Amino acid sequence: MYGGIDLGGTKIEACLFDSDLGEITRRRVATPRTSYEELVDALVGQYDWLRGEAGVTMLPLGVGIPGQVDVETGLTLASNLAADEKPLRQDLSRRLGFPVLFENDCRCFAFSEANGGAGADHETVFGLILGTGCGGGVCFKGAIVEGRNGLPGEEVGHLGIPADAAPGVTLPMERCPCGRKGCYETLVSGPGIARLARGLKGLHFEAHEIAEKAATHPELGEVLDVWAHVVCELFRTIQATVDPDCIVLGGGVSRIPGVEKLLLKHLPDHLLEGGRPPAVLLAKYGDSSGVRGAAMLAALKGQIS
Ligand SMILES: [Zn+2]
Numbered sequence: 001m002y003g004g005i006d007l008g009g010t011k012i013e014a015c016l017f018d019s020d021l022g023e024i025t026r027r028r029v030a031t032p033r034t035s036y037e038e039l040v041d042a043l044v045g046q047y048d049w050l051r052g053e054a055g056v057t058m059l060p061l062g063v064g065i066p067g068q069v070d071v072e073t074g075l076t077l078a079s080n081l082a083a084d085e086k087p088l089r090q091d092l093s094r095r096l097g098f099p100v101l102f103e104n105d106c107r108c109f110a111f112s113e114a115n116g117g118a119g120a121d122h123e124t125v126f127g128l129i130l131g132t133g134c135g136g137g138v139c140f141k142g143a144i145v146e147g148r149n150g151l152p153g154e155e156v157g158h159l160g161i162p163a164d165a166a167p168g169v170t171l172p173m174e175r176c177p178c179g180r181k182g183c184y185e186t187l188v189s190g191p192g193i194a195r196l197a198r199g200l201k202g203l204h205f206e207a208h209e210i211a212e213k214a215a216t217h218p219e220l221g222e223v224l225d226v227w228a229h230v231v232c233e234l235f236r237t238i239q240a241t242v243d244p245d246c247i248v249l250g251g252g253v254s255r256i257p258g259v260e261k262l263l264l265k266h267l268p269d270h271l272l273e274g275g276r277p278p279a280v281l282l283a284k285y286g287d288s289s290g291v292r293g294a295a296m297l298a299a300l301k302g303q304i305s
Contacts, residue, residue, distance in 0.1 A: 001018055001054045002016075002017045002060050003047065004017065004062050005047070005050075005062070006105060009080040012029050012043065015288065027046065031081070043092055047061055060299060060301075062100075062101040062294030064109075068149075069102045069150075071149065076088040076089070104150065106127060107137035107150070110139050113283055113285070118281040124138070124244040127153070128238070128250070132190055134234075135154055137154060157189070160182050161182050161183070162233060169200065171187065172187075174186050174199075190206075193253070194207050196223050203219060211224070212257075215257075229266050232270035236270045240272060247279070247280050
């Protein structure tokens with residue numbers, strides 16, 4: 001059996017998998033927000049629970065985090081965790097008595113979908129998560145592309161949106177949490193859809209309300225159309241830089257009803273001319289894909305002999 005933990009800004013999800021990576025059971029706890037020590041304790045608590053459920057004394061464990069682990073210093077770089085600039089991997093490994101595998105959550109997602117997931121039949125897979133933020137990861141022949149800093153695909157949400165990404169529309173350009181203005185994340189994420197409704201129509205709705213009402217509310221339907229144009233422009237950026245065989249979408253925003261049809265409608269207006277376009281697919285394992293990828297990495301790297 002294998003354990004996966006998805007360490008998020010609001011919850012820590014632990015999931016136990018069998019040897020074929022079938023899910024056995026899972027448990028969510030709230031993420032301690034203020035104290036690093038409490039955060040480490042919560043991770044140890046989730047691991048102890050996984051061990052108990054598995055009935056074993058030690059269990060291979062992979063942890064997906066919403067940020068990076070610096071390859072040289074081992075420090076966690078995750079501004080929305082109480083572990084930013086802390087040696088979380090070392091501290092957790094010391095507490096558990098073996099080297100715990102840490103990986104960026106978007107890369108875990110891409111790894112999961114490239115291996116047995118929606119991208120399984122494709123050589124180069126770009127995993128793209130559209131949720132409260134926007135991030136990605138790249139796999140080639142089933143393996144994560146590491147790059148110099150573990151960055152390939154990860155920061156794709158912080159590339160700039162072309163001014164004319166949606167035809168005939170002046171897009172609202174707002175400041176991104178990264179400090180820059182006009183990043184893709186500011187419009188393609190869940191909060192980005194709400195920002196488009198506010199900026200273009202003066203309408204105040206959350207993303208899930210816009211998704212639910214779009215079919216019967218013409219102005220919200222137009223908002224989703226503009227959103228789809230911007231997402232397709234992001235696909236063009238991905239095509240121009242990585243040229244993947246497929247883009248696998250995950251995250252809460254990928255659950256908008258009819259999202260595939262909406263994106264495919266606008267895709268031909270945005271992709272590079274000539275050549276073969278990437279397939280656009282929805283994640284096979286949905287919200288579980290990240291934690292599945294973390295467990296799969298632990299299984300692959302075999303921490304416990
Ligand atoms: Zn940004």
